[in-house]
Amino acid sequence: MNETTLKSILNSVARGETSIENALQTLKHLSVEDIGYAHIDHHRSLRKGFPEVIFGQNKSVDQIIGIMERMNQWEKIILVTRIDPDKAATVISRFKDAEYHDDAQMIYLAKDTIPVTGKGTILIISAGTSDIPVAKEAFLTAKAMGNDVETVFDVGVAGIHRLFSHKKMIESASVLIVVAGMEGALPSVVAGLVDRPVIAVPTSVGYGSSFGGLTALLSMLNSCSSNIAVVNIDNGFGAGYMAAMINRV
Amino acid sequence: MNETTLKSILNSVARGETSIENALQTLKHLSVEDIGYAHIDHHRSLRKGFPEVIFGQNKSVDQIIGIMERMNQWEKIILVTRIDPDKAATVISRFKDAEYHDDAQMIYLAKDTIPVTGKGTILIISAGTSDIPVAKEAFLTAKAMGNDVETVFDVGVAGIHRLFSHKKMIESASVLIVVAGMEGALPSVVAGLVDRPVIAVPTSVGYGSSFGGLTALLSMLNSCSSNIAVVNIDNGFGAGYMAAMINRV
């Protein structure tokens, strides 16, 4: 429930089109709705400018559908992250407008076109082809939150000239998300080139002593560049969300 | 060397006050000056809007002084981080305007008052009294980069009402830095209250299984709030720098 929805209810009451009884009924669910297995935070769109996002992993299909049904009454956009194709197929069959992005393992349900409200462009860079699914999760999230988003994929440090060939795009972005697995060196290099905030996303791409992304994570946390902050391994969603927050400041 | 200094050299040449010979001599150091033990990146103020910051740990007093002397010719502000009181005493005796902040273990050399150029207010919150030194490092860095900065200390989650008593200040900040050791829970709670980017800084405050800040670090990386990104343990400097970058977007 964002401010627009709220205002329209109040206007409707003001105009006598909605009885106070009905409006009350509607608004009392506004803050937190307890449906047993979940406390849905309807107030979040008002407080944080974007509704709760459903973390699909470990939730049953029924739980996901149940939460979406409640949210669907109030929200214009619903995201479900970390949902595998099997569970997603059942879920999207229940909601028109819902689409599944299988690289990002994400359900995206938008009732209208989302207007661009972010100030500048968010640029998402991936070190390798294998990092693209995480980059896509960031892309979809930032898009859903009303931003212009651009992408450059597979420009890791083993051939640094690949990166430099996109220098203009890099220098004109207002926020950058850099996604990398293995040694996770790319965010340091990118951050050294710009005077903009860089969100570094380690991925679990690699093997052996990459330890499921731990190496990339540690590498990014210890960057010798200072305009970097880091999110969890494979957390494309968090990076996209944080970048959107920054792009509104 | 920031844009102002660069322009004044070029103007001086244009006006014939400086010979081309002299200007060349000056500018050829502009990019990178190799002094044997260091490559000073004079270009950084132009590229990133703020000069290189000297990481004091592991450097000798002579090395620090040597680097500062070269930077001092071009820059209006010089910061040295992670320098202990003994080394700092020798260093500041050599530079007028240099002052040492012993809680933050930082040297601060500003030739003029730094004008505020950041858009909103940066708020720095610490969970405990013991986290203040790291918070101070963030404070001094963000100040040096031209920001309005406010602080609230010792409002950790063991008594959450202490935090809520500062709700107004929290909601009006444009970027928040939250510093916490031990279980590192505070950034999650703060981020849940605002629609602004939160930079989380884990500290090494704690004992036993806090493992020198690792617990707080992991906790922050796994936050269930999404408007959070994390910097290295005790990296107040990086948090202040990142917040300043965001406050300019």
Added chain:
Amino acid sequence: MNETTLKSILNSVARGETSIENALQTLKHLSVEDIGYAHIDHHRSLRKGFPEVIFGQNKSVDQIIGIMERMNQWEKIILVTRIDPDKAATVISRFKDAEYHDDAQMIYLAKDTIPVTGKGTILIISAGTSDIPVAKEAFLTAKAMGNDVETVFDVGVAGIHRLFSHKKMIESASVLIVVAGMEGALPSVVAGLVDRPVIAVPTSVGYGSSFGGLTALLSMLNSCSSNIAVVNIDNGFGAGYMAAMINRV
């Protein structure tokens, strides 16, 4: 074998209804029964007020059934933890009264209704919907041990007002179990609100640097609240057991 069963045997002997021969035969198994692959501790109900609980993981169906058959002769309640649905189906088909709770992955065999003997109410709080299975394991265990148990699910710190809407229930509990994955911050916040013992249960919910629950575990061990003690990752059973012990003190 609890005290009631023991007394009824002795009474039966006293009344001449059971020969000494038969009683001896019965009682000689009382302490420890060695069935080759297991030493069944029949004495435990006397010593600890609750019979041995069967840890299902790594045990074969035959082993579980074998142990249950021996216990079933003496005990009024039998619990099997960490048993997957396939193995459970075979097991419960052999024991009437046995029921399987598939969210908690637990078999529950109670011959009678269990009387409430615990003094106050045990409240179980989960941070997320995904933590419910662990919370359910705690719930069933505490119930089986004779306690009034209540639950509040999905009230994590990303929207702290969800927690506060249950303040009354929280303040009236005599023991609290708080279950959380990811950053594991909820127990610290809850413990800060009450003057009661809090059992913190980390769960393996999360990904990347949650490291299978390690992050939540470390976070809880380093809580800045002091009325907290912690059990193993996903150990809902242990938390329910410990809470029951406390509720009897």
Added chain:
Amino acid sequence: MNETTLKSILNSVARGETSIENALQTLKHLSVEDIGYAHIDHHRSLRKGFPEVIFGQNKSVDQIIGIMERMNQWEKIILVTRIDPDKAATVISRFKDAEYHDDAQMIYLAKDTIPVTGKGTILIISAGTSDIPVAKEAFLTAKAMGNDVETVFDVGVAGIHRLFSHKKMIESASVLIVVAGMEGALPSVVAGLVDRPVIAVPTSVGYGSSFGGLTALLSMLNSCSSNIAVVNIDNGFGAGYMAAMINRV
């Protein structure tokens, strides 16, 4: 500020002995007092039945004294933990009634004899002589919170008969704290003997792969006994606090 203090202020107002002006002045500090480097939680004694305890590590002598001075106006008991002898000497010279326990590294300031309000006896057992300092921290904390506390030291599993010689004391305790370093096996054995809650405290006693207490911590978290919950390494204070909470249930 506990309930007694609060009542006496209100009575004084009721009797006209204190002006409303003065009472207001007094009470407005009641909730949280912000002294710059600390937010003192005066409300805690009301909310949790025991005042805030000062974590001495990483705090300066001046900060500790400053906090104690404010607390001293309202509280009957003040504890400072993890304070080394040098800092403690300065601090206790400023407060009559303050005494320093150098094995537990704790300052103890009690204005009156503390009445016993806990229901049963808390028994503290240590595995070795080297674990005594941690056990003492638990002892002093539980004492300060109004409990009968007994101790048995150096009865580790290498000579298990030493433990059994205290069987009576063990079986009559209402809550047990078991402190052990190295392999941390003692709490499992003790918990197997009783039907009471056991708080396990790992210590950093050991060397090599004891990893500063990590081994004992992990051992205790994985106990095959179920009536156990664990606190941080060397956290005698937390164990004493938790035991006191349990002893009141």
Added chain:
Amino acid sequence: MNETTLKSILNSVARGETSIENALQTLKHLSVEDIGYAHIDHHRSLRKGFPEVIFGQNKSVDQIIGIMERMNQWEKIILVTRIDPDKAATVISRFKDAEYHDDAQMIYLAKDTIPVTGKGTILIISAGTSDIPVAKEAFLTAKAMGNDVETVFDVGVAGIHRLFSHKKMIESASVLIVVAGMEGALPSVVAGLVDRPVIAVPTSVGYGSSFGGLTALLSMLNSCSSNIAVVNIDNGFGAGYMAAMINRV
């Protein structure tokens, strides 16, 4: 190839029953036979009193059969460890006398009854039912190496009286193998009771912070009893082998 086989070849030559040509052909394989994917160490039975044991994990069925065929010409006993049922079925179909023990995941091929040559009795104790597979691997290995071996299973420290009921057997063993998962406390307790060497075997039984047996391993390495040495997690084979070596000293 043990000493008996070697002597019989030499005798055969001495008696003129075998030509020098043939004997040479035979003996030249004696030391090391290179079959491309393996260097078979035929000399090992002479040097170490027991032939090479085949580590089945990661080897293909063809490789295992190939190695066994060569060994089968010279050795009276062949063991294959860590071989799953599918691979084992194919392998044992090729060698008469070969039998598969599916709890221990081990192939055992003995041409004759193995005479007992070890001096005393090796006693194998397991903490739980779930630890039996590892205990069985130790059992089969020690048996194959010519020892009297006895077993006691499921006598962990949660009910320590179960252990004490076998005191006589424990005190009369010459070497003890103690197998335990979870907190791994049993070896410390057993070693405290005897003046004999104890081989401690940690198992991967457990969950959460047992970290696949790491906790039990660390626990055993830090035992406060001194007559303990430790082998790798789940390494029943190594424990049986080491015990056999000791039983011959």
Added chain:
Amino acid sequence: MNETTLKSILNSVARGETSIENALQTLKHLSVEDIGYAHIDHHRSLRKGFPEVIFGQNKSVDQIIGIMERMNQWEKIILVTRIDPDKAATVISRFKDAEYHDDAQMIYLAKDTIPVTGKGTILIISAGTSDIPVAKEAFLTAKAMGNDVETVFDVGVAGIHRLFSHKKMIESASVLIVVAGMEGALPSVVAGLVDRPVIAVPTSVGYGSSFGGLTALLSMLNSCSSNIAVVNIDNGFGAGYMAAMINRV
């Protein structure tokens, strides 16, 4: 695209056989070709003497084929590493000359016989039979890069005389690759015997506290021999590549 290809294009232009238009078209892809999901670094063969190698893990079959198609226009040799048999079957059906080595999980596409350009012999030694797949990956890589390569398998330190029987081959190699899992001791021993560089490759062969190769990795990094450097766990490819680089120095 290596120097030969480049020269032939230029010659063709010089001879008027290719129009400048066409040559331009050809050469503009030379540096980096962006195909959306990948930036193909055609320049690499010129810069590094060997084309980019495709890391198959985490890439889809379509992505691998797409990249190979572009490379196939310019390169004489293409390698794909870490590709499982299913994906490989589809890929090699699309490229004649492509062959799949299923022990090394590698696709090898060479248009011509590769001439030997390396100076000396590269010797690859494996500690066990189970380490052969990693050794084979190194073998194929070094072969593809134009080297004489020899192998000795299964000569680990448990029977050190197996190694010594190959002393001549060991002493005559110019570079050695030593592959070992478990305790990873073999590279130290080999390096002690020669005055040549040794590339140590830890493998994930082992169980329990081998932690997926971490133990072997750490062991090799701490070698008391000095002519050793280490690559990632199971990184046969990197070892072969590095050895080839050394063999050209």
Added chain:
Amino acid sequence: MNETTLKSILNSVARGETSIENALQTLKHLSVEDIGYAHIDHHRSLRKGFPEVIFGQNKSVDQIIGIMERMNQWEKIILVTRIDPDKAATVISRFKDAEYHDDAQMIYLAKDTIPVTGKGTILIISAGTSDIPVAKEAFLTAKAMGNDVETVFDVGVAGIHRLFSHKKMIESASVLIVVAGMEGALPSVVAGLVDRPVIAVPTSVGYGSSFGGLTALLSMLNSCSSNIAVVNIDNGFGAGYMAAMINRV
């Protein structure tokens, strides 16, 4: 108190030289003596053939002296391990016959020459000069327990021929202790040469990724030789004790 002492008391009573009163007084301390900070296990010499050994680390000088004074009444040999030179100086000044070995950091108090009761020779091998202190601790312990002990120092795998020059001594030992830091490879090589039990002792010698001996420890636990068992890092005492136990079997 060993059997000899016990018999002499009983004989003295039998001969009427000691009153029953006095003998009782003497014997009642025999089992466990509680001196507040320690439970002295006087029974241990009877049960385990060697008295309790005092772990000096973390104990105060007064505690060590107090324990020694009680033990001194009954025991013929007292060992204190891990005691630094300062504390040791005070302690040995109080006991004639006590001597301090500063390489092993051990106090050794033997009233008589210790007769050799072990069956064969214990051989202690160190990989480097830096490992000697740990080897010496093993040496003194095994000596004190009545064994012939020999030593070979600094024969690590970087020059394996140094080891082979002692082949005879190695092959004639009945138990071997092998002490190594860094990569910890030596025990595997030694164990491959003999058919005797090898106790492997990792040391903290090394730097960087030796992680205080963790690398050597893991290496030894994963040995491809099977006649190896491992003790804690730097635990020379435990190795000597275990070897002595084995040498008596």
Added chain:
Amino acid sequence: MNETTLKSILNSVARGETSIENALQTLKHLSVEDIGYAHIDHHRSLRKGFPEVIFGQNKSVDQIIGIMERMNQWEKIILVTRIDPDKAATVISRFKDAEYHDDAQMIYLAKDTIPVTGKGTILIISAGTSDIPVAKEAFLTAKAMGNDVETVFDVGVAGIHRLFSHKKMIESASVLIVVAGMEGALPSVVAGLVDRPVIAVPTSVGYGSSFGGLTALLSMLNSCSSNIAVVNIDNGFGAGYMAAMINRV
């Protein structure tokens, strides 16, 4: 003892200038000299082309001097690594020609100028000023082994243009050593630019989650560039040694 020394002894015997008796006396120490606390490997210069290097850490001054005295009779160059200034002062006072390099913490004793025998130039690059001590250790080692060595310091990835300004030197080196702490990204970038082997040296420079160099180590092991192999944290000596070996291939 290198080949030259050996030949001169043999020539001297041939010419009758040395008696066979004396020559024998001399040569019998040649292989390994056992001086109790060390086995000096005089054979190493013959076998490996460079004498044993003394690891100073954990050795006493007397041990170092003792070893040097024996080596000094035969060798033309002696290195001692990881020796602190205090110990070094005593040592160098005993050997003329010995000099101490206090940045590298190394003693260097060369009787003559060392001739350059390496084929190309070894280039040592450091990421930061703080990494110079480790780089210097590599420098001195490679120099001592007869190589042309050049250095470029402080060209880390935060300002990547600093590196590119040395492109010519980088491309003309035959072997490169790249030294970096913190995120350890520099070796990946450098290796991407050249077709030469790169030895990566992680340093312990950094704080917090750099974990004493572990982050840099892991980062380098997971490099997406393939011409990289890694040595232990801070192991400048090993890097210099390995580079020298490569430069001779």
